[in-house]
Amino acid sequence: MEELGKSVMAAVGSDPVWADMGLYMEGLNNELDRGAVLISSSYLEGRLGELLKRFLVAGTDSKALVDDFNAPFGTFSARIKGTHALGIISDTERDRLDWIRRIRNEFAHNLKANFSEQRISSLVKNMKPFDVQGKEIVMPLKMQFTVAAAQLVVSFNHRIGIVEQSRLKPVNWPAGS
Template sequence: MSILKDLRMLSRKQGSVEDIAEFTKQLHNESNDRGAALLAVTNADVALSAALYQRLRIGEAKREEFDKLGGPLETFSQRIMMGEVLQIYGPDTKYNLDLLRLLRNTFAHAHIPVTFETKEIAASIQLFKPLPLKLPHAVGADAKPVPAGSRDRFLHHCEIVTHNLGVWAFYGVLPVSEVHLPPGYFAFSQPKPMP
């Protein structure tokens, strides 16, 4: 059973800067649309998990209890709902995450050939809601136009959601000055939810 637990934990492991660079390289080098979609949405899912762990203050030792079969964060759908309930984001980000989930499921489970140009997929990609890019980001990154092609448009929206969740996870819960608190009490601030 330890092997399966290790395998499950490997799929949820947070990457280093080098790991993320390699992951991004693999994503952009992926020529198969199914593979690219699965990699991109997995990246968003991992960023969502990091934001949830941060918001709930779940340490490494407790994560298995939340992610296990039957756990409250077992599925992408459950994680999306939990992020909204915890006010990590609002309705626009939730909508885009649900759309990413539906597109991922289509690419993962369709028994016919599908690409980003498949009529239903291309039409769905047009439904993404525009989201602002959270700071910090590269200079000018927020001024990039939304690409016209379905694949590039999909990756664009997926990258914004992933970036925003990653920023939220990093800056999401910050200690607050304890000057006005009784001894032994802690307080944390949370940024405003994303749109």
């Protein structure tokens, strides 16, 4: 995993969106189950926040909706729902993110949580990572979780530039409308 993180960082150069991906992959190196889940869910939560900020009308109000204390899009759940409601993520991505969020909550609130627990393993099995031909990949649960999360990270990093091209624009409504 460490070599993958370094190769990602070397390939992306100075692009900050993709440089973060290399740091994310390096951060997963040698992590225990809890660390892999918390790092992945936190990183995905940040990517969703970035997608929202780059889609909403530019300015401090949009940033406040995502980043301020008690912000409407301040939680992982709200960011999942918000990006889905705005058409930024698909139904499948929303479902995977909800599974990741639920797995994160299991690890955050249960010190004995691990991928072999039935509740966690059934959530991970729902995420089914795919290879480039769309065939299901069979692998250990921790790796399955990490690959599914990384697939979302790659999709969202790519989508950030696309979403920005569709950024909402302010509308000057006529008086009385």
